[in-house]
Amino acid sequence: MAEGNFILSIDQGTTSTRAMIFDHSGLPVASDQIEHEQIFPQAGWVEHDAEEIWINTQKVITGALAKNELSSDNIAAVGITNQRETAVVWDRTTGLPIHNAIVWQDTRTDELCNKYAKDGGVERFKERTGLPLAPYFSGPKVRWILDNVPGAQEKAEAGDLAFGNMESWVIYKLTGGAKGGIHITDPTNASRTLLMDLDTLTWNSEICEVMGIPLSMLPEIRSSSEVYAPVQDPAVISGVPIAGILGDQQAATFGQACLKPGDAKNTYGTGNFVLLNTGNEIVHSDKGLLTTVCYKIGNQPAVYALEGSVAVTGSLIQWLRDNLKIIDDAPQVETYAREVEDNGGAYVVPAFSGLFAPRWRPDARGVFAGLTRFINRGHICRAALEAAAYQSREVIDAMNAESGVPLTDLKVDGGMVLNELLMQFQADILGVTVIRPVVNETTALGAAYAAGLAVGFWQGEEDIYANWAEGKRWDPQMGEDERAKLFAGWNKAVDRTLDWVDSDS
Numbered sequence: 001m002a003e004g005n006f007i008l009s010i011d012q013g014t015t016s017t018r019a020m021i022f023d024h025s026g027l028p029v030a031s032d033q034i035e036h037e038q039i040f041p042q043a044g045w046v047e048h049d050a051e052e053i054w055i056n057t058q059k060v061i062t063g064a065l066a067k068n069e070l071s072s073d074n075i076a077a078v079g080i081t082n083q084r085e086t087a088v089v090w091d092r093t094t095g096l097p098i099h100n101a102i103v104w105q106d107t108r109t110d111e112l113c114n115k116y117a118k119d120g121g122v123e124r125f126k127e128r129t130g131l132p133l134a135p136y137f138s139g140p141k142v143r144w145i146l147d148n149v150p151g152a153q154e155k156a157e158a159g160d161l162a163f164g165n166m167e168s169w170v171i172y173k174l175t176g177g178a179k180g181g182i183h184i185t186d187p188t189n190a191s192r193t194l195l196m197d198l199d200t201l202t203w204n205s206e207i208c209e210v211m212g213i214p215l216s217m218l219p220e221i222r223s224s225s226e227v228y229a230p231v232q233d234p235a236v237i238s239g240v241p242i243a244g245i246l247g248d249q250q251a252a253t254f255g256q257a258c259l260k261p262g263d264a265k266n267t268y269g270t271g272n273f274v275l276l277n278t279g280n281e282i283v284h285s286d287k288g289l290l291t292t293v294c295y296k297i298g299n300q301p302a303v304y305a306l307e308g309s310v311a312v313t314g315s316l317i318q319w320l321r322d323n324l325k326i327i328d329d330a331p332q333v334e335t336y337a338r339e340v341e342d343n344g345g346a347y348v349v350p351a352f353s354g355l356f357a358p359r360w361r362p363d364a365r366g367v368f369a370g371l372t373r374f375i376n377r378g379h380i381c382r383a384a385l386e387a388a389a390y391q392s393r394e395v396i397d398a399m400n401a402e403s404g405v406p407l408t409d410l411k412v413d414g415g416m417v418l419n420e421l422l423m424q425f426q427a428d429i430l431g432v433t434v435i436r437p438v439v440n441e442t443t444a445l446g447a448a449y450a451a452g453l454a455v456g457f458w459q460g461e462e463d464i465y466a467n468w469a470e471g472k473r474w475d476p477q478m479g480e481d482e483r484a485k486l487f488a489g490w491n492k493a494v495d496r497t498l499d500w501v502d503s504d505s
Contacts (some may be wrong), residue, residue, distance in 0.1 A: 004076030007452045008064070008237065009444040010057060012082040012166045013248065014103065014270040015318065017056045019064035020444040021075070024457065026467030027439060030070070032063030037251055039100060044107040044353065047100035050088045053166070054173045057121075058234045065236060077227075079173075079244035079451030081251040082127070082166040083270075083442050085143035089163050089217070091155070095178030098149050098161065101169075102141040103269075105311055105353040109140035110362045110501075116140075116210065122360070125207055130191065130198050130284065130291030135354075135362055136309070138165055139194035143211045156214050158428045159480040163217040165189045167245050174242060184228055185219040186245035186428040187302055187478075196221070198282050198291060201302060224250075225297045225450040244450030248443050249273040250294055253305065255442030255449060256411045257468040259461050264399070266392055267443065268416035270318075271312035271380045274395045276403065279303060287398040288358025295452060306402060308357040308395025313348035313388035314416050319350070320384055327378055333381045334419045340378035345370040345494035347390075348383045355497065358398040365500040369493035388416060388428040390490040396430060409433040409473075413442040420474075428478035429487065438471040 006029065018033040026484045034056040039047040063070065079195035090097045102108070113133040122133045131137055142163050155161050156229050160181050164172065172181040190196040190203075195213065197204045215263045222228060227241045246254060249267055253275045261279035265270060280301050284291055292332060294305035311383055317333050320326045327333050331422040347369045354362035368380075400406040409432055417423060417436050427434040439445055452458040 003353055004074050006070065006074055007077055007079060007448040007457055008061070008075045008240070009079045009448040009451070010061065010080065010170060011248070011444040011447065012053060012057065012080070012170055012202050014083045014086075015315070017060055018444065019060040020441065020448070021064055021068065021261060022445060022448045026031070026445055027348045028441065030064045030068040032060040032067065036059055046103040046353075048086065048102045048103055050090070050097045050169055054170070057170055057173070061234055062236050064446075067290045072240050075237055075240045077236065077451040077455045078448030079246070079449070080167050080233060080242065081246050081248050081447035082168055082170065082189070084165055084189055084247040084249070085136055085138045085389045086166050086168065087138040087145070087163065089142060089145045089152070089161055090164050090169070092160055093178065095173075095181070098152060099145050103168070104136055104138075106141065107135045107265070107353050107362055109135040110145050112140045112143055118492065124415045125194060126456045128197050128204055128207070128283070129194050130282070131194050134180050134360060136356060137192055137194040137255060138463045139207070139211055139213065142213050142217070146212065152213070153393035156217055157258055159216040161213070162219070163213070163438045164219050165192065167247070168219045171228070171242060171245070174231050174233060175229045180227050183219045184222050186222055186224040187296050188224055188250040189245065190221045190245040191293040192247060198293065198304070201296070223296045223298050225454045227454055234274065238408055241455060242451070243454035244447050244452070246447050246450050246476070249275055249307065250292075250305070251446030251450070252413050252443040253446065254275065254295055254464075255444070255446030256413060256437065257441070257464050258411065259464065262403075265411040265413060268313055268388060268412065270313070270315045271387055272313045272392050272395075273406050274308040274392065274399060276306045276399055277303065277306055283402075285402055287402050288360055289395070289398055289402060290357065295450070306399060308399060310391040310395060311353045311356045313391065315412070316348070316350040316384050316387060316422040318417075319380070326380060330415075333385060334421050336378045337382035337385055337421055340376070340382055343386055344379040345372065345489070346375045346379045346383045348380070348387050348488055349493050350387055355494070357395050359394075361498055363499055363501045364497040367493065369496055370489070385419065386425055387421045388422060389429045390487065391486065392426060407432055409435055411435050411437065413437065413440055423474045424477070429475040429483055431476050431480070433476070434474045436471045436473070438469040440471070472482050
């Protein structure tokens with residue numbers, strides 16, 4: 001076994017950056033977390049300051065170690081997990097970003113995607129990449145930066161610029177930045193760019209040429225679990241090997257021990273993401289799902305997944321808190337929602353960035369529907385929680401139809417699964433049992449597993465299966481007639497969101 005009693009996981013998420021330390025049983029022993037600014041330059045645009053995120057990364061690493069009086073000697077390896085599809089472009093000479101990171105929720109590249117879709121439609125690259133042309137993915141974001149930052153295209157063609165999703169940026173900085181930092185990614189993140197071939201796990205030069213993205217900008221694609229390089233900065237963990245990379249949803253799948261074909265999980269975070277393990281088979285979807293790399297451990301063949309991505313669930317609760325001031329903190333949404341027996345006929349469809357899977361409608365925008373004078377704060381809070389469950393059902397219905405084998409239970413994780421009212425409603429609207437594990441933060445745990453496997457801290461899948469334990473389950477209690485009535489109301493509300501954004505606006 002590797003030296004050190006623990007694995008450090010860095011979870012660079014959409015709203016915060018967190019460091020978590022896990023023991024051999026997969027239990028967290030310390031953590032630290034800092035939120036970063038959400039930047040909205042105009043409607044539909046979402047940005048992050050990558051330098052702020054790097055500063056926060058250093059702070060949470062130091063903070064997590066200090067909480068348990070640990071040092072680098074106690075850490076066997078570091079794993080990285082991250083918000084996917086959020087694009088950063090930086091200058092190799094200075095080590096500084098040339099623009100704010102463009103976040104996965106951002107819709108500014110809609111017209112670029114429409115331009116590329118004129119030759120072959122929105123599925124032009126889907127056979128090779130598993131993805132439709134949509135603003136969600138990071139390739140078009142790079143093109144936008146090159147178009148809108150003066151001199152960027154020339155610098156890119158000269159080899160002076162680097163692109164990566166957030167894992168590439170964090171690893172580059174951890175390993176020295178402009179003073180020798182490595183520029184890498186793994187297949188789970190590369191498969192979210194619209195630039196990687198699913199079958200070869202290599203960058204597709206033809207697609208890069210279509211988008212005008214020089215291959216020299218792109219990180220080297222390594223496996224999800226191997227020793228990449230030692231940490232150089234912060235000094236508090238200098239010398240500890242970075243040994244695992246998984247995009248956040250694939251990390252949660254790994255942390256949930258969904259390691260066999262047919263295993264599935266749903267993560268409730270900023271958005272909701274359902275992944276179904278399809279083994280070594282690349283399964284293409286005709287029902288609005290994405291085909292993606294689930295993980296690749298060392299020299300083993302890649303494992304693939306079908307994914308249903310929902311843009312806004314947990315961030316809707318954050319919006320109620322920060323924009324509407326309806327709640328003071330996230331847990332309060334359940335308190336108010338429990339003050340009413342049902343949604344009172346009200347629905348909220350949070351299409352802030354359009355609708356993702358399975359509809360893929362970037363023209364949609366959010367609505368409140370069914371409002372009357374009867375509706376109060378409790379109904380609004382309840383409708384906001386229910387929106388997460390309805391959107392998850394849409395994805396799971398598509399996944400059931402795609403696989404032909406309906407799920408009989410659903411593993412769940414992420415911050416929102418602490419909301420027991422939501423978990424019961426999810427079981428009710430699906431008509432299946434919902435299961436929460438003992439360790440809820442499976443995203444950070446999955447990245448820890450990937451790193452630990454690479455250095456021998458864990459020996460294989462058997463250790464991961466042994467560590468997983470059920471925390472609580474919710475069985476459906478709703479009748480089929482009520483389930484159908486509520487879901488019909490949801491679909492009527494969704495219809496009101498469509499065609500809101502005109503193509504010329």
